[in-house]
Amino acid sequence: MKKLLFLSMLACSVALHAQPRGGKQVSPLTINKDRSVTVRYQAPATVKEVKICGDFLPFKVVSTEKWGDREEFTPIVMKKNTEGVWEYTSAALKPDLYKYWFEVDGVKTIDINNLYVMRGGRSDNANFFIINDGISANYITQQVPHGTVSARWYYSPYFKKDRRMFVYTPAEYEQMSTNRYPVLYIFHGSSEEESSWLTQGRMVEIMDNLIAQGLCEPMIVVAPNGDLDSQASYYTMNFDSSNQPHMCDVQNRSRGKENFDYYEYEHSFKDVINFIDSNYRTIPSKEGRAVCGVSMGGRNAMNVSRLQRNTFNYVGLFSPALEPEIHFPNKGYDQDIIESLRQQAKDGVKLYWIGVGQHDLQWKTNVPFRKILDEVGMKYSFNPSDGAHTYNNWRVYLTKFAPQLFK
Structure with missing residues (x-):
């Protein structure tokens, strides 16, 4: 009632x-x-x-x-x-x-x-x-070959339930039946959902246009659900006020729990990779994988890439949310985090790309992170821009990041 x-x-x-x-x-x-x-x-x-x-x-x-x-x-x-x-x-x-x-x-x-x-x-x-002009022409459906977007459900052994992701395959994927393709995993931000990169991010239009212009390698793009408790977009499921979604807020999620896994999303991400490699013609190696994300998703991309060693050769952090006192187990960049970044740098990453706006609420939090990258010897590309913590910047970052992948 x-x-x-x-x-x-x-x-x-x-x-x-x-x-x-x-x-x-x-x-x-x-x-x-x-x-x-x-x-x-x-x-x-x-x-x-x-x-x-x-x-x-x-x-x-x-x-x-x-x-x-x-x-x-x-x-x-x-x-x-x-x-x-x-x-x-x-x-x-x-x-x-x-x-x-x-x-x-x-x-x-x-x-x-x-x-x-x-x-x-x-x-x-x-x-x-x-x-419509300049870079924003990439946000519009143009007269070019179009890729396919599928809403895919998969079973996650880690969470022991079905979860949903969106998968983009380039226009040639169905025709070139023997070709294998690299994969870009792209994460949304807090209070968003797996469709956010399709709606606000205009990912499909951007990829279609960049590939058609020859600026970008044909690739598969996977937009997973970053909400740990819900199976899919909040509005996809039945309305139930007793089961509100929870994002990757480790401070709130860990409260009152013993042996809590602060990196459960990152550890569970193998389920996504295994599903994609099993169901699509991928290049199932470090050289064939990239990961990027915005805000919370930028932090997820940073954590996934350092915790799953030699899995990703390209990393993109778009305004990554990196408040250590909130988002890390010991409320700071502890030795485990620093050493894992050092090991990642030693293993080698072809591209470690960071973009953040000068009026972005994460501008200041990224300063100590970049100092740590300098200390551990991680070579990275820092791309400051105008603007704030919005998709107005993140769409631009994707159009700059994607053409550098898998070359």
Whole structure:
């Protein structure tokens, strides 16, 4: 009964605050010739205020002691035009993918006149648009050969249950029936899911376009579920408030447990590799494997690559979440971590790539990590950029990282 009431209230809220159908049609979002964008919202006369929210709005840089500089986007109150429609026109925008939503008298809703919607996490639904030019052309479905994406279920002996991942195979995979392909394993961040790289990350479009341009080797890309307790995306499973997902937050997950494995995700990852090597025509060796990830997934990539020795020849850390006091067993870079990185450096990694934005909340936490890499002799490529802890940066990082793999 409580579930039914919750869903009914949700439906009423959406119906109340969605743009009303019928009457005069509201023009959809418009990308103007100067690359500014005009968004519109038609609301009932009783609505007092409509705000536009999104990452295309002006931002301010806020300095914090722990995180350093951060970007904060402030919602903007829209204005009614002469036809009574709420409207906002942005400044000229640089080429990129941007997401946005509305707040109608304080209640979040999306733009029903824009069919392009993504889920940026478990509850972060938003519309998006693309200013198409330069690097952002890789985020659009172009007239090129397209790969195939499959939702694959596999049994994990470590977790003793079925789990789900998404697998991308390049366009030629079905035609070149005897060829074997290298594999890139790509991890999502905290509060996200295995589909995040397909939606926010535009991984499929990026890989199709880079491969078609000859900039990237044809490869298999695997996007696994980084949630330790759920079998798949939260919304894929039946709603059950008693079984909320838990990410790789070792501090909370270890509380009250004896002999807790802080690296259970990393240790369980052999199940993913074994499934892929058994079911796809892979190159099942260190030379044929790469791993990368964003935020929490960047930390997972760092840990997986150092704990599973000689498994990955390419490592990409995109804004890796590396707060030692939270994410490591002894609340710091202990000797085990340092020695495993030293051994990884000695074994050899063809590419160890780090990207982080100067307004990223992980900018400061990456400084001591890079010092450790220097101390243990790990050769790495450090790629600072503008921007914050968002897919606006991580999409760019993927377009720079992927072309360097398996060459």
